Amino acid sequence: MDWMAWTWPTAIFFMVIASLLVTFTVLALKFPETPRRGVLGMETTRGDRLFITLLGSAFINLGWLGLVGAAQPYALIVCLIYAAAVFRWV
Structure with missing residues (x-):
């Protein structure tokens, strides 16, 4: 390898x-758990919200690399805020 x-x-x-x-x-x-309906208007479970969080975090990190550069620890902070918002409201 x-x-x-x-x-x-x-x-x-x-x-x-x-x-x-x-x-x-x-x-x-x-x-x-039973699925719940959030701000997106669709039913989601914990696994769905995890997938949405991981996918969104990948895009946040790619955008951060493209716009800001290599200061990735700050992108991690943005991703953690995004994850908290997804698990709370989606």
């Missing part, structure tokens, strides 16, 4: 994604 750029930040990123998926699977099994 020398052709891949497996650095510690890359490994941590994939470990966080994997732990989120495991955590949300355990939550779904332990505390089943």
Whole structure:
């Protein structure tokens, strides 16, 4: 796997994604939920909101790289605010 750029930040990123998926699977099994209707007008579950958060965070980070540059810790703050808003109101 020398052709891949497996650095510690890359490994941590994939470990966080994997732990989120495991955590949300355990939550779904332990505390089943009914879908709720948010500001988008469609029914969403925890998993749907996680997907929306991950997808939106990817776009936030890409936009941040394109507009601001390499100061990614500030993009992480924006992503955390975005995630809180999605899980609260979507």
